Amino acid sequence: MAATDASPVLLEVRNVTRRFGELVAVDDVSFTVTEGQVFGIAGPNGSGKSTLFNVITGIPFPPSSGAVLLRGEEIQRLRPHQISRAGILRTFQKDAEFYTLTAFENVYTSAVYCGGAVGADARRDSMQALEDVALADDRRDRPVSELSVFERKQLMIASAIAGRPKVLLLDEPAAGLTRPEVTQLADLIRTVHRRGITIVLIEHVLPLLLSVSEHLMVLNQGAVIASGTPKDVVRMPQVVEAYLGKREVSH
Numbered sequence: 001m002a003a004t005d006a007s008p009v010l011l012e013v014r015n016v017t018r019r020f021g022e023l024v025a026v027d028d029v030s031f032t033v034t035e036g037q038v039f040g041i042a043g044p045n046g047s048g049k050s051t052l053f054n055v056i057t058g059i060p061f062p063p064s065s066g067a068v069l070l071r072g073e074e075i076q077r078l079r080p081h082q083i084s085r086a087g088i089l090r091t092f093q094k095d096a097e098f099y100t101l102t103a104f105e106n107v108y109t110s111a112v113y114c115g116g117a118v119g120a121d122a123r124r125d126s127m128q129a130l131e132d133v134a135l136a137d138d139r140r141d142r143p144v145s146e147l148s149v150f151e152r153k154q155l156m157i158a159s160a161i162a163g164r165p166k167v168l169l170l171d172e173p174a175a176g177l178t179r180p181e182v183t184q185l186a187d188l189i190r191t192v193h194r195r196g197i198t199i200v201l202i203e204h205v206l207p208l209l210l211s212v213s214e215h216l217m218v219l220n221q222g223a224v225i226a227s228g229t230p231k232d233v234v235r236m237p238q239v240v241e242a243y244l245g246k247r248e249v250s251h
């Protein structure tokens with residue numbers, strides 16, 4: 001399900017600012033994500049990308065000012081669990097799984113606590129999510145501590161899907177992966193997208209970001225410096241200078 005110009009707005013970030021003392025980590029950022037879109041976010045280290053996810057999800061803090069709307073309803077005053085139940089789920093740069101639980105138990109926990117499913121429904125959602133990410137059958141009952149780096153990425157995404165998101169925020173999912181694994185991850189993201197889940201993707205691995213995103217926004221020092229189709233955005237002089245270190249991108 002690809003987004004079209006006529007697709008309704010699912011997520012809106014309106015004039016959002018987040019301060020830490022004197023530092024303005026997110027500076028008056030506004031954008032909209034339409035239903036079915038894969039919306040990419042790029043920017044140099046420290047440009048405010050993860051902080052933006054933090055304030056959208058309320059984990060661990062809300063914006064200092066501005067509004068976040070899901071299907072037109074303001075959510076920035078809701079508690080984090082209410083935001084996830086409303087349909088916004090995220091992944092983290094660092095592993096956030098329960099290490100001593102098995103892969104299945106992790107996904108099941110998400111199906112129950114984020115997706116609101118119970119009993120057989122939670123089990124079915126968990127099995128389906130593990131199928132979607134193609135985690136091998138014989139790995140599903142292994143503790144997370146025994147899984148490879150890529151299997152943990154599969155698990156991270158399976159846990160997110162089992163939480164029944166309307167929009168999934170992926171924070172640098174390619175970190176730590178080899179090139180072939182990045183290609184596998186791109187396929188995985190496309191699979192999630194085909195299931196009707198809108199995706200917002202923060203990523204430093206540009207080939208991945210450019211290959212899956214329909215729209216690309218670039219942050220620098222907390223502010224939006226460019227937004228448009230990935231093809232146009234990577235050629236904008238301010239992006240080349242701020243994000244790519246003054247060199248042309250070839251892709």
Ligand SMILES: Nc1ncnc2c1ncn2[C@@H]1O[C@H](COP(=O)(O)OP(=O)(O)OP(=O)(O)O)[C@@H](O)[C@H]1O
Nearest residue numbers: 020023024025043044045046047048049050051052
């Ligand atoms: N909890 C916090 N307290 C104080 N400063 C913070 C906090 N979280 C983030 N910052 C600061 O806000 C700025 C933006 O950080 P953020 O992690 O959002 O950047 P980023 O674009 O995600 O970086 P990276 O690509 O390295 O992950 C940085 O200067 C960071 O040090």
